[in-house]
Each structure stands twice: as C-alpha cells, then as structure tokens.
Amino acid sequence: MSRTRTERLVNLVICLLSTRRFLTAAQIAATVPGYEHDPHDARDHEAFQRKFERDKAELRELGVPLETGTASAFDVEPGYRIARREYALPDIPLEPDEAAAVGIAARLWQHAGLAAAASSGLAKLRAAGVDVDPQATLGLEPMVTVDPAFAPLTAAARDRREVSFDYRVPDRDEPSRRRLQPWGVVCWRGRWYVVGHDLDRAATRCFRLSRVVGAVRVTGRPGAYEPPAGVDLISHVARWSGPVERTGRATVLATPGRAAGLRRWAVATSSGPDGDRLVLPYADPDFLAGQLVGYGPDVRVLDPPEVREAVIQRLKEIAARHDDLAVAGGAR
Amino acid sequence: MTRPAARGGSRTSADRLARLLNLVPYLLARPGIEIAEAAADLGVTERQLREDLELLWVCGLPGYGPGDLIDMAFDGDRVTITYDAGIDRPLRLTPDEALALVVALRMLAETPGVANREAVERALAKIENAAGDLVGAPVAVRLPADTRKVAELRAAVESGRALRITYYTAARDETTDRVVDPLRMLMVGGRGYVEAWCRRAEGMRLFRADRIDAVTLLDEPARVPPQARPHDLTEGVFRPSPDLPLVTLRIGRGERWITEYYPCERVEEGDGDQWLVSLRVTDLGWARRFVLGLGPDVTVVAPAELATQVHAAAVAALDAYATPPPPRDPADPPTADPAVAAPTQ
Secondary structure (H helix, E strand, O other): HHHHHHHHHHHHHHHHHHOOEEEEEEEEEEEHOOOOOOOOOOHHHHHHHHHHHHHHHHHHHEEEEEEEEEOOOOOOEEEEEOOOOHEEOOOOOHHHHHHHHHHHHOOEEHHHHHHHHHHHHHHHHOOOOOOOOOOOOEEEEEEEEEOOHHHHHHHHHOOOOEEEEEEEOOOOOEEEEEEEEEEEEEEOOOOOEEEEEEEEEEEEEEEEHEEEEEEEEEOOOOOOOOOOOOOOOHHHHHHOOOOOOOOOOEEEOOOOOOOOOHHOOOEEEEEEEOEEEEEEEEHHHHHHHHHHOOOOHHHEEEEEEEHHHHHHHHHHHHHHHHHHHHHHOOOO | OOOOOOOHHHHHHHHHHHEEEEEEHHOOOOOOOHHHHHHHHHHHHHHHOOOOOOHOOOEEEEOOOOOOOOOOEEEOOEEEEEEEOOOOOOEEOOOHHHHHHHHHHHHHHOOOOOOHHHHHHHHHHHHHHHHHHHHHHOOOOOOOHHHHHHHHHHHHHOOOEEEEEEEEEOOOOOEEEEEEEEEEEEEEEEEEEEEEEEEEOEEEEEHHHHHHEEEEEEEEOOOOOOOOOOOOOOOOOOOOOOOOOEEEEOOOOOHHOOHOOEEEEEEOOOOOOEEEEEEEEHHHHHHHHHHHHHHEEEEEEEHHHHHHHHHHHHHHHHHHHHHHOOOOOOOOOOOOHHHHHHOOO
16 A cells, blocks of 8 residues: 555545545545546546545455445435544553553464454554553463464354354364354363354364364354353363372382383382382373383383283283384394 | 455555554654654654654645644654544454453463462453453453462562472483573463573473472572573474474374374375374484373384384383282381272282
8 A cells, every 4th residue: 555545544534533424435535635536537437436445445454433324315325434433442441550461461372363463452552542561571471372263263153153164083084064153262271162052963062173174164144043141161161171080099110210200190109129119199090001101111010900901911012013113123 | 353365565554554543542642752762662663653644744634724634743852743633542443453352361361370360350351341242252261270380480480580490301201400590481272381591401491380390499590691582482382393303103093182282294194094193203212102102003103213112112011021020028118198009919
C-alpha cells in the first residue's frame, strides 16, 4: 500500500467516524481525497469502484466496524458510516501490575499468527494509555504453543458452529471423518483438546488437536446449538487421565552405581553383597516391567513373581527379535 | 481466524494503517513525549515514526482546512497532539487479539508458582470484560505440575544466587551434582524448566524441574556469562541436531504412540501393522534403554551397533535370571515402608 493509499484510508476512517448519516460511495468520492474521478466515464468509474471495494475490505480486515445502510427510505444507493461506539476500544483501567501481566502474556505466544495478534492487541492497549513495563517478569513464564486446529476450533466453539474434520489415532491406519458441535478447547498437561458433542456417536467426546488431519471445516450456521449449562471442559479431558495410585511394591536388585533413574523413586534402598535392593511402588505390573527391562542386566526383579515373569518374557522376545540383526551386525 | 497470507506486501502496509490509527490516541495519552521514547515503545525507528507523523499531519476531517487536519506541536524532540480529528481512541480488539491475550493470561494464571497471580487474574477479568462477546473464549487451561517444587525452584531462581543442584540426566541415566547460574524459569508443554548456565558443561542448559532432586542456594551471586543466550523454544525444548545419531526402529501398532511423544525425523507407514520410524537421539545408551523399555513389538533396524547392544543387554539379563536369585540377607533391616509385603521367596 502506497503512502497515498494509507493517507486515503486514514481520511476515510476519520470521515466515516465523523458522520452520523450514511454516506454513499458517490458522496465519499466527492469528499475524501484520493477518490477523485469522472463518474460519467465508465472506465474511470469502474476503477473507482474497484478501489473503493478494496479499501472497504482492507478496513474490515483490520476490524473497523463498517456499517451499511441508507440515509432515508428514498435512497437506493447504500451508504456507509462507522459507529464510534463500535469502533472505539472501551476504557480498560489497568493497574501497573495488571498492565505488566498483560505485557508478559502477550510475549508468551510461540505460534506466529497468535503472537502477531497478541502484540497488535497490546499495541491497542498502549494506544489507550496503558503503560507496559517491558522488563517485568513473573518469575515463571509459560511458553504458549498451539496446534493449527486451535484457531478454527476456538472460533467455531465461540460461534456455536458445527465442524467436521479428519481425525487420526496413531494405532488406526486411516483417519476418520468426525462431526462435532464444539463446546470449547482445553489445554491439559501441555496438550490441546477440543471437547464437544460428537454427532455420529451421539455422545460427549474429546479430541486431541495434534491428531486433526488437514483443515477443520465449519459446516454449521452460527448459534446452532447450546453447550450444556455450566459445562466443565477440563473435567471431560481429565477424567481419562486421573492420578494413578501406585499401591503395588516390587523389590529389585540393582548393580551398584547403575540404574540412577530407578533409585530416584525407590521408597526403600538397602545394599547387600549382590547389589542394592530397591523397593519400587507401581500401579501396573506390565508398565513397570517395561521400565525395568530398560535397564537390562543392571536390574533383576526379585518380587513379585508376576513382574519377574513379565520382565523375563519381554527379554526373551527382545533377544529373539534382535538375534539375526545382532549376528548380521557381526556381534557374535 | 489468523489473517490470510500477505498478498504482495499489503500486510506491512495494513500494519502501517493499524499503527497510524493507534498513533494518535497513543500520543494523546502521553502529551510531550520524546519521539525517541515513543519510537522505542512502539517498536519502530525514529525515522519511521517521523514519517508516520508527517502523514497524519495531512489527514483530517472533510474540508481538510487548517482547523480540520490532525495537528501536533513539536517542542524540540517532543511531540504533543493538539487536534485529533476524532480518532482519539484505538480500535477495538479483534477476536484474534482478544483470544491471544486472554488465552495467554489464562496460561499465566494457571502456571504453578507464578508470582503475583492475583494481578494476572485481575488483568484477565478486565481484558475479558473489554473484549465482551468475543471472549466467550471457550478455552480452559490446566497445567498440573508439582506446585511445591516449582515454587521452591522459582524462589531459588529469583534469589539471584548460584545454585547447587542434584540433577537426573535421563540421556545418561545418571544423577550428578552441579553448580548452575540460573537465568529464568519456564513452562513448556506443561513442564517446568530452569534455564541456567551450567558451570560443569560450560553452556546454557534447560533443567527439567521434575528431574531436579535437590537444590541448595550458594553464597555467591548467579553470574550468567554475557555471551550466554537463552534457548530458542519456538520449535520445542528438544531440537535434534542433524549430527546426532539417527536411530531407525520397526514398530508394531501398539507402539505408534512413539510418533506423538518423540520428535521423529521420518515415519514410513507400511502396508501392514509395521511402521518404520527414525529419530535422533543424544546418546546410544539412552536409545538402548528406550528400545528395551518399549517392549517386544519394536526392532532396531539401524544402527547395527544399537541392535547388537540391545541384544547383548537382553541376553545378559536373561543369563542373570537363569541363576537362582540371591537369598535375602537376614541382616537386611526391614524396609521403612509399611506397605511392602513380606518377600515371598
């Protein structure tokens, strides 16, 4: 955009803010510098119309609330104006510590599109007279990252519009098309989920945003549904990953100086002639077996037998699978 | 909802229009501000700012006479808006802007151990209020973490002192003591990290809060060397560099979760259940523990050295099980943990 275009647009905004009457395109052309043309010359007029359309689109893209209407019942041409109440940012009386918090929040975004939105939002607050201390810190800052599906799903949930998307769970080979009335988006343990009413399953479902394949399609009209009153979005995601009670106890023998990772969560440790005895709390014997197998010969399970057997079984299978490879690799 | 891709450079000019519409109210709120200060605050050069002011000077109300145009008074290097032509307020927040600020504030408010949480919550309420309907923002955030530990670490980082930490390094499966000069504390992907200059490694390191087993404040102040730079975290915490060893595994259906939890360089989906995944690892020893721990539905394809190590470790472990387990030492003190069942041997 050239300097003349920028100048024209600033003047257009000022002009439309200052008028209470709707101004037609012809009236605007006669008023705002930069739109001068000969309305009787078809080509010249067409060029003006294209220019004016582009300018309107530019303003709308910026978020300028351009109103359309007619000044009186006798007008046929549509007119334009900007309602000051819709245009102006309402007063936000932020205390210095609050302004600092907003300033910090604005720089947490690692996602390019929303980082730009955060900083342009902050610029507006500054323009409204808010002073932001760029040095402020809260001691601990979260990096905010989102998946590509975040923006469309959040917008759809806000507008109450149905969506459809392809969703792929890793242990399935093909993605499946899902249709959802999204209620909201949740960040849980650093991952993003959308919660809503699954139209095909006729039930509440959560979807992990990182598993959405391709674009989210907005299929419904705005305001097409209402989420249940007082819905607790977090609870729908958290119910699948509640705290694990580690009530089981396994005893293992660890080589001195090895298996540091296991020692960190042993509830009791004693050393003997054969190595260090560690007592480990666990919930799922198979999961524990996986962890123990990781340490190879440095860890031997003494008890309980189910963990010991699970470890031995895993070791046998791993050894068998890698037998040929190890031979091919020239190890034996 | 993010703006469409820039069309032939119109993005920067749209940015300029946005900047100009903000500039009048910005200056109006700060009469007599130094141009250099305003430029720094707005993130533009002084020259750009002066060009913006020149442009605004010829804009104004219809009529465009001396009394209609935006006017400003210059006093040396200071500027004061004397006539605003009606653009005395910035534009409202767009839905994207409101969302970006509100979600980041909610993240902050939910971050365990954050200082002055109360100010964050007040700010959040005010921004939500100003954004109105835009922020029926249906976004909820919960960042569970070991709050007590994170708070302890944050206090240690804020003390401005060097720290001695006991740290578990998963890559080498070892716990070591080291002295670090902390720079800041971060939350990335729901995990807390201390970013610090590690005197042992002589480099900036990210220490995972849940792997810091002990922390002691030293008497000396933290001194991060001036050449030290914070990590660029835009691509996540672990950014595998191409000179790290590449490990290729054939994995069964049940192990495909690996591709969601580890940054994989390549995933080849076969016709059947088996996938071929390649990932960079910092340490082959870590890769060996990783592969052994994954279970039987995983086979090392490359490097051969790793396959050999995995095989050797499994065989050695099986050999150990083949010999009878040692009798429990009668001198062994009973364990302190009451929940432990008596040995069943």
